[in-house]
Amino acid sequence: MGAFPFASWQIWAVGAAVFAALTAIFAKVGVENVNSDFATFVRTIVILVSLAFILLATGQFQSPGSVSARSYVFLVLSGLATGASWVCYFRALKIGQAAQxxxxxxxxxxxxxxxxxxxxxxxxxxxxxxxxxxxxxGAILVAYR
Structure with missing residues (x-):
């Protein structure tokens, strides 16, 4: 990770929090008149294309054979968990308030x-x-109405 100008995990974690907050706000507006699963599909395509561009632009693509079977198993499980999380999140945003x-x-x-x-x-x-x-x-108190 030394190649990145900001190698501190704290900087990346704060960035993740900021973008996660923006995700909630943008998604709440985006799912207003759209099926939540379709909205998740569109979001996923945007992420896929964006990451492909980043990998190409930074030369970070790896040979698929350089990844262990164990890593693939856990990356697939992580992807499935992420997909399930996004489906649940977008459905919750569709019917609930972003602040909850x-x-x-x-x-x-x-x-x-x-x-x-x-x-x-x-x-x-x-x-x-x-x-x-x-x-x-804190989460319960913020979500409580």
Whole structure:
């Protein structure tokens, strides 16, 4: 990752949060008069074309044979989970308010901490777990109407 001008994970994480927020706002307007699954399909095409352009422009395409079978299995599982997440998210945005849907969607932060501890053996300290609990409470309070 040293080739990137901003190699700090914190910068990329903040960027992810900003773009995720914009995703909710843009998607809420975009699904107004469109079937949510079709909207997800359009979004996916845009992502596919954008990433293909980025890979071509930066010379980052890899030989498919250079990727292990284990990596392919988990990348496919990740893709399926992403697709399921997007379908659920767009359907929720279609019928709910963005300011309610997005915080509940962000409960994924707490679930990642839990799954990371259970499945990956990652350890969290007591203050970390307190932060996870506060995220859960905060998401519920923001979504509450």
């Amino acid at each position: 849907v997005a915080p509940i969607d962000k409960l994924s932060v707490a679930l990642v901490a839990l799954f990371g501890a259970v499945f990956l053996g990652e350890s969290l300290t007591l203050p970390n777990w307190l932060g996870v609990a506060l995220i859960v409470v």
